[in-house]
Amino acid sequence: MRKEDNELLVRVGPGTAMGQVFRSYWSPIADAKQLADKDSDPLRVRFCGEDYVAFRDSNGTLGLLDELCPHRGASLALGRVEDCGIRCLYHGWKYAADGQLLDTPNHPDPHFKKGFKAPSYPIREAGGLIWGYFGPKEKEPAFPDYAFMHHPVDGMYIFRVDLDCNYLQLLEGGMDSSHVGILHADFARPGWQHGAFTRSDDPNNPGGIAVDDNAPSLSIETTQFGFHYAAIRKGEQGGQSIRIVPFIMPCARIIPAPERMATLFEVPVDDEHTSTFLVAYGPHSKNRARNLYMSGLDDPRFWSETDRHWKATWANRFGQDRAKMRSRESWSGFRGFEPEDGAMALSMGPIFDRSKEHLVPADGAVVHLRRILLDAARRVAGGDDPLPLPDVSKVAAVADTEIPQGERWQDLAPHNIADPQRQIAAE
Numbered sequence: 234m235r236k237e238d239n240e241l242l243v244r245v246g247p248g249t250a251m252g253q254v255f256r257s258y259w260s261p262i263a264d265a266k267q268l269a270d271k272d273s274d275p276l277r278v279r280f281c282g283e284d285y286v287a288f289r290d291s292n293g294t295l296g297l298l299d300e301l302c303p304h305r306g307a308s309l310a311l312g313r314v315e316d317c318g319i320r321c322l323y324h325g326w327k328y329a330a331d332g333q334l335l336d337t338p339n340h341p342d343p344h345f346k347k348g349f350k351a352p353s354y355p356i357r358e359a360g361g362l363i364w365g366y367f368g369p370k371e372k373e374p375a376f377p378d379y380a381f382m383h384h385p386v387d388g389m390y391i392f393r394v395d396l397d398c399n400y401l402q403l404l405e406g407g408m409d410s411s412h413v414g415i416l417h418a419d420f421a422r423p424g425w426q427h428g429a430f431t432r433s434d435d436p437n438n439p440g441g442i443a444v445d446d447n448a449p450s451l452s453i454e455t456t457q458f459g460f461h462y463a464a465i466r467k468g469e470q471g472g473q474s475i476r477i478v479p480f481i482m483p484c485a486r487i488i489p490a491p492e493r494m495a496t497l498f499e500v501p502v503d504d505e506h507t508s509t510f511l512v513a514y515g516p517h518s519k520n521r522a523r524n525l526y527m528s529g530l531d532d533p534r535f536w537s538e539t540d541r542h543w544k545a546t547w548a549n550r551f552g553q554d555r556a557k558m559r560s561r562e563s564w565s566g567f568r569g570f571e572p573e574d575g576a577m578a579l580s581m582g583p584i585f586d587r588s589k590e591h592l593v594p595a596d597g598a599v600v601h602l603r604r605i606l607l608d609a610a611r612r613v614a615g616g617d618d619p620l621p622l623p624d625v626s627k628v629a630a631v632a633d634t635e636i637p638q639g640e641r642w643q644d645l646a647p648h649n650i651a652d653p654q655r656q657i658a659a660e
């Protein structure tokens with residue numbers, strides 16, 4: 234990859250092309266549990282290198298404002314949330330959820346506050362997440378409708394993890410079927426220790442692969458929402474084993490398991506920080522302890538619901554247990570998906586230079602992801618808008634399913650509508 238293209242993809246701050254792409258879509262900005270109650274503590278939000286404050290007022294209305302008070306710049310995130318507004322601690326200026334200035338104790342002129350509004354941004358709650366939109370008001374897109382938004386929030390498994398690296402490292406890991414059977418061998422290929430593959434019998438396990446094949450061939454198709462691809466492995470009944478993963482602009486994917494669908498978002502906080510949001514539904518999603526165990530989020534040394542920051546770093550060798558690797562109890566020395574995926578992404582450094590890679594056909598979906606994102610970045614750099622999201626409520630991922638040779642894998646996900654009009658280079 235050319236260095237300039239890497240730069241184009243990884244920079245998300247104000248004025249950058251990818252930053253503008255991300256600012257063109259609604260984006261998850263918090264786990265709804267972080268702003269559950271009226272007049273609860275305000276939340277600092279950083280999105281694509283800019284700082285905001287989110288709060289829920291006395292009526293339950295959500296507000297999203299610039300973090301710094303328009304008077305003289307103290308952080309509103311330290312303020313008081315009370316009486317239907319957020320009040321800056323410094324001189325007491327108070328703002329409503331829509332930014333309207335309500336009170337100025339150090340300037341009693343009633344006309345002043347009437348005509349004054351702090352910059353505010355659209356904010357909503359849906360599917361257990363809080364969403365924000367940071368682009369131009371006149372270009373606000375329709376609010377997205379994801380399948381998970383049609384499931385009761387209290388039956389879903391939802392988490393947020395904040396990691397100290399660029400979003401693309403995490404997003405690429407999510408569009409990379411060939412690592413699943415290797416990095417996640419403990420969950421994906423139990424029995425690897427004895428050279429005897431046994432299929433995971435956990436229908437909740439997104440790493441459980443149906444057949445023992447670490448070099449799937451990939452079939453990729455551009456769609457209106459982004460793209461989807463099938464990882465194709467040799468089936469056991471003479472057919473082909475298919476696993477379909479869709480990528481939804483600008484940073485979402487759906488990861489399948491037989492009885493669980495997980496939608497993940499890799500939201501850029503800034504160039505070197507990312508918030509991962511996961512929302513999963515299925516018959517086992519209510520069992521939070523079981524899900525946290527599989528995610529590897531049950532070790533308080535590395536993650537907790539109090540701050541959500543991922544704390545496995547080189548300082549603690551990412552928590553890797555080399556003794557368990559030697560005893561062949563664990564392939565990676567980590568336990569769970571997040572410790573494994575997180576360690577790989579973080580070990581690349583805050584921003585990886587992709588001009589140094591050596592790609593193989595198994596990286597095809599990662600390459601296509603970059604092409605789709607580069608296409609969007611070039612589009613906005615040329616003065617156009619990125620493509621709007623179509624209805625994504627029926628976009629589907631498919632867990633490993635065997636189909637006869639010669640049948641179209643696309644028929645397993647008939648609502649992932651292909652977009653033959655779009656020319657993505659070298660497809």
Ligand code: FES
Pocket residue numbers: 302303304305306307321322323324325326
């Ligand atoms: S800085 Fe906020 S009221 Fe003065």
Ligand SMILES: [Fe+2]
Pocket residue numbers: 406412413416417570574
């Ligand atoms: Fe992974």
